[in-house]
Amino acid sequence: VQLQASGGGLVQAGGSLRLSCAASGRTFSRYVSRMGWFRQAPGKEREFVAAISWSRGSTDYSASAEGRFTISRDNARNTVYLQMNSLKPEDTAVYYCAARYSSGTYYASSEYPYWGQGTLVTVSS
Numbered sequence: 001v002q003l004q005a006s007g008g009g010l011v012q013a014g015g016s017l018r019l020s021c022a023a024s025g026r027t028f029s030r031y032v033s034r035m036g037w038f039r040q041a042p043g044k045e046r047e048f049v050a051a052i053s054w055s056r057g058s059t060d061y062s063a064s065a066e067g068r069f070t071i072s073r074d075n076a077r078n079t080v081y082l083q084m085n086s087l088k089p090e091d092t093a094v095y096y097c098a099a100r101y102s103s104g105t106y107y108a109s110s111e112y113p114y115w116g117q118g119t120l121v122t123v124s125s
Helices: none
Strands: 002-006 009-012 017-024 034-040 047-053 059-061 069-074 079-084 093-100 119-124
Touching: 002 093, 017 034, 017 093, 017 119, 034 079, 047 069, 047 079, 059 069, 079 093
Parallel strands: 009 119
Antiparallel strands: 002 017, 017 079, 034 047, 034 093, 047 059, 069 079, 093 119
């Protein structure tokens, strides 16, 4: 499985960005269970942002993302999105998409074996 994240950039506080993550690989669509977005700010640990069940479309969010971010997927395109609204300077980070084939703890980065390369989001005040 290969994941390609895109859509990061520089935005002012209060603005919006949409991140995309395109997946490829012969087994992806057959076995993927969940996809997630994580982020890592400078000097901080990687943290969970949002996750989506590939088959059911059910979603989970971190407290900081709830109400501002929306995760969605396009099964036909093997792509997951993260719409980010009302961005704050503290949202500045490298955002990573990740995929897993197993069920389990959706917010645990250690349980996602497949990762994209990351895309930088910078929110200016």
